[in-house]
Amino acid sequence: MIKGTIKVDTDRCKGCNLCAVACPKKIITLSETVNRMGYHYAQQSDNDACTGCAACGIMCPDGCITVFRERL
Amino acid sequence: METVYKKPRLLNDVTMHYCPGCGHSLVHKLVAEVLEEMGVEERAVGICPVGCAVFAYRYVDIDWIEAAHGRAPACASAVKRLWPDHLVFTYQGDGDLACIGTGETIQALNRGENIAVIFINNAIYGMTGGQMAPTTLMGQKTSTCPYGRQADLHGFPLHITDIAATLEGTCYVTRQAVNNVANVARTKRAIRQAFQNSLDRKGASFVEVVSTCSAGWKMTPEQANQWMADNMLPYYPLGDLKVNGEKK
């Protein structure tokens, strides 16, 4: 089984939500709290469902997302 | 764990000044990815516009020149003639490229300068606060046409990319977008083709990217992508207009 996970650079995230729109599993949400620029940053709400497809990373305009994949 | 996607190395580790979700950021990232994959960062020169992308030189770690408003294609022509083995490209918005710089754009393309032109069409002047641009759609509201663009008062949208395709100096003319994963992949391929053409001295290449300006359009980034797909793409359809000097 392939399992994915993402790491968001929350300091540079602008909360545009385009990663969440792109995620086919709909497991990216914006945080309740804000980062130092005042933006609600992206976070993965259910990382068990992530397949590591990288749609979020590709669509993030600011290059804030690193996507990893591992074979379980 | 295997890394399947990460920010390109040539995209500097700073926060870009662009508004959240701005197409400029995504296209900058693609430019950095392409230059990195081609391994040409040491002989690539970009020419910045005046407009929101005025600070592009801060973000992609190659050599850049800041041109006067609209004069990027003239500047690029000079650099490429002096350094024929370099990859030279401009990066311009619709106001810069198709309004104040229309003359420079058409002349450089028509001379067949071996440069690549990346044209971000967001149908508005983003930097100065959302005024009407040459590419503003009929009926589209901006701060200088608050009741919507009207033909009798404002004239018609300028089809600069279609004009580019008619010029004998262009070898490659395409229109792309960055609103979904598939279109991002196509835009990246188009930028790579245009950059390769500059290196191979095949003539001028022109890559329009139909983009968004959520701030100027007064929408969320998500709404802006939807508005773009619903309103701009029917008017500015995606695809190649010219490949290897042959009109499509």
Ligand SMILES: Cc1ncc(C[n+]2csc(CCOP(=O)(O)OP(=O)(O)O)c2C)c(N)n1
């Ligand atoms: C000679 C001159 N005229 C006008 C301006 C004001 N100005 C700055 S950016 C701009 C247009 C920007 O629009 P666009 O090229 O579409 O880029 P965007 O900001 O939308 O990316 C204008 C008119 C200027 N800086 N210099």
Ligand code: SF4
């Ligand atoms: S696409 Fe990037 S900047 Fe936008 S919310 Fe997601 S991680 Fe943040």
Ligand code: SF4
């Ligand atoms: S004003 Fe428009 S073009 Fe400029 S950074 Fe903001 S969204 Fe992008």
